[in-house]
Amino acid sequence: MASFITETLQLIDDAVSSYATTVFQGVSSEINTVLVAAGLVGLALIAVNSILAFSTVSMRSYITWSVRYIIVLAIATTWSQFEPIYKIVTDVPQNYGGALLSAAGAGISDDAGLNAAMDEMVTSIFDYSDQMNEESGWLGISISAVLLMVLGAIMACVAIVISTIGKVGLGLAISIAPLAIAALAFNGTRQLFESWSRMTIGIALIPLVLAGIMGAVIGVATQILNSTPAATDLSDIAGFVIVALAAIFMMKNVPSYATGLAGSVVAVGTGVADAIRMTKTVASVAASPVTAAYSAAARMDAGRQAAAGVQERGGGRSAQMAAFITQASRMSRDRQRYSDLSYMRGPSGSPSVKHPKSPSEK
Numbered sequence: 001m002a003s004f005i006t007e008t009l010q011l012i013d014d015a016v017s018s019y020a021t022t023v024f025q026g027v028s029s030e031i032n033t034v035l036v037a038a039g040l041v042g043l044a045l046i047a048v049n050s051i052l053a054f055s056t057v058s059m060r061s062y063i064t065w066s067v068r069y070i071i072v073l074a075i076a077t078t079w080s081q082f083e084p085i086y087k088i089v090t091d092v093p094q095n096y097g098g099a100l101l102s103a104a105g106a107g108i109s110d111d112a113g114l115n116a117a118m119d120e121m122v123t124s125i126f127d128y129s130d131q132m133n134e135e136s137g138w139l140g141i142s143i144s145a146v147l148l149m150v151l152g153a154i155m156a157c158v159a160i161v162i163s164t165i166g167k168v169g170l171g172l173a174i175s176i177a178p179l180a181i182a183a184l185a186f187n188g189t190r191q192l193f194e195s196w197s198r199m200t201i202g203i204a205l206i207p208l209v210l211a212g213i214m215g216a217v218i219g220v221a222t223q224i225l226n227s228t229p230a231a232t233d234l235s236d237i238a239g240f241v242i243v244a245l246a247a248i249f250m251m252k253n254v255p256s257y258a259t260g261l262a263g264s265v266v267a268v269g270t271g272v273a274d275a276i277r278m279t280k281t282v283a284s285v286a287a288s289p290v291t292a293a294y295s296a297a298a299r300m301d302a303g304r305q306a307a308a309g310v311q312e313r314g315g316g317r318s319a320q321m322a323a324f325i326t327q328a329s330r331m332s333r334d335r336q337r338y339s340d341l342s343y344m345r346g347p348s349g350s351p352s353v354k355h356p357k358s359p360s361e362k
Helices: 004-052 059-077 079-104 114-135 143-175 177-183 187-204 206-227 234-252 254-286 288-293 296-312 317-338
Strands: none
Touching (some): 004 059, 004 079, 004 114, 004 143, 059 079, 059 177, 079 114, 079 187, 114 143, 143 177, 143 187, 143 206, 143 234, 177 187, 187 206, 187 254, 206 234, 206 254, 296 317
């Protein structure tokens, strides 16, 4: 069996892997600096918000953001943490494609990868071409045999070009992975990660789509070639020639097919995320009356009223300041408490806690 496709694509694999590793490690150090700085700023803002309660944020939101930040920091800045993802994206499509071609027949072994399976398929075409050439006589050259050889060479070239597009595209995706993964840490830049995911999934699907097309070619071609074991005329292999030409045309459009599949997958995920964000928006609107009643201005007014009461009773400046801070802090805790809609619902879903009246309504 010839191994031209396997050897060529293996060289490209090694070069792309080395490039992706080097670029990822070089860029990740800069991304690490940005993420650490952003994490410190975020931690400071969380501390200030917890004390002054400028905005209502549940503990679940804090935990979710913290876990997401830790995961993003680990994967976006360390190649050893990202490498399993890289292996999944590169190895799983190759192995699945090889298994798909093995299921199609044509004598391809179960443990052969996609590259080896393509080599075996092209080799079988060349072997059949040699057989046809021998049937035509030792001095003659069958036109059908030449046609099969040309088709086999074209299929090999197209397969190498399409696979190379996928591998080089994957190298591009990995080189910008630190930036795209880091964008997931912030809501304002999450769209960049979604676009990167769509591109990466589309590139990873190229070997699968290519294997699916070649599997169909193998399944049909095997039946045609087995039905005409001693073909010498062009009419005997007309069916195979038509299938091979159709396969070459479809292989040329493999990137478009893969991009379409990836877009469908990411669109489903984006729709779910939009639904979750819409639910959070509705909850925020429902809690807005409580938020307004316990706004920063209302807390300041309540604190000043408490300080004025202490002053009227003859309290000093320290006592007035303590009364101001105590009243403002109490309102901040109430705002946090009564803005959580889940807290206000009992086990059956009916309201179990009523909103207290704001200080201005008392």
